[in-house]
Amino acid sequence: MKIYFSPFSPYVRKCLVTAHELGLSERVQLLPANANPVQRDQELIAQNPLGQIPTFLTDEGSVLYDSRVICEYLDALGGGTLFPRSGAARWDTLTLAALGDGVLDAALLARYEDAARPEALRWAAWRAGQLDKAETALAHLGAHP
Numbered sequence: 001m002k003i004y005f006s007p008f009s010p011y012v013r014k015c016l017v018t019a020h021e022l023g024l025s026e027r028v029q030l031l032p033a034n035a036n037p038v039q040r041d042q043e044l045i046a047q048n049p050l051g052q053i054p055t056f057l058t059d060e061g062s063v064l065y066d067s068r069v070i071c072e073y074l075d076a077l078g079g080g081t082l083f084p085r086s087g088a089a090r091w092d093t094l095t096l097a098a099l100g101d102g103v104l105d106a107a108l109l110a111r112y113e114d115a116a117r118p119e120a121l122r123w124a125a126w127r128a129g130q131l132d133k134a135e136t137a138l139a140h141l142g143a144h145p
Contacts, residue, residue: 003070004033004044004055010104011067012054018071022078031057037116068097099137106133 001024005012019025034041035053048055048065056064056073064070075082084090110130113122 001027001059002029002031002057004031004035004047004053006033006035006053009035009053010108011101014067014100014104015054015056015070015074018074018082019078021082022074024074024078037112068101071097099141103134103137106130106137110134 003012003015005016016025016028019028033044033053033055035044035051040051044053044055045051047057047063050065052065054065054067054070056070058064058073064073072083083093107130110127113127113130
């Protein structure tokens with residue numbers, strides 16, 4: 001198995017932690033990628049038309065993308081211990097995962113506002129709104145561990 005990655009991607013880290021927790025990390029080969037919202041990595045696009053990481057190649061030759069899909073795949077491959085298969089526990093787990101993804105999405109968008117958008121076009125209120133999403137989600141997690 002192979003995963004296109006950047007050491008800076010929180011979504012890749014999420015997949016690698018999942019692989020580690022399931023005892024699969026030794027089976028996952030890391031393929032460096034330069035995923036950038038402006039200067040897109042053509043090698044990555046050849047595997048994933050969105051040009052995003054993580055992009056995962058299974059041993060069977062399938063290409064999976066989006067960290068949620070990759071984590072579910074790894075969970076199934078590793079014996080299904082992280083994502084309950086049915087019932088309220090499944091929906092609670094998937095909702096918690098969506099909350100985590102929302103924090104990552106908001107933080108990444110705030111980072112792009114600072115690092116990728118030209119200074120003259122930056123929108124401070126929009127960036128603050130993204131960071132507020134992350135802060136309120138983390139506060140919710142703190143109040144409901």
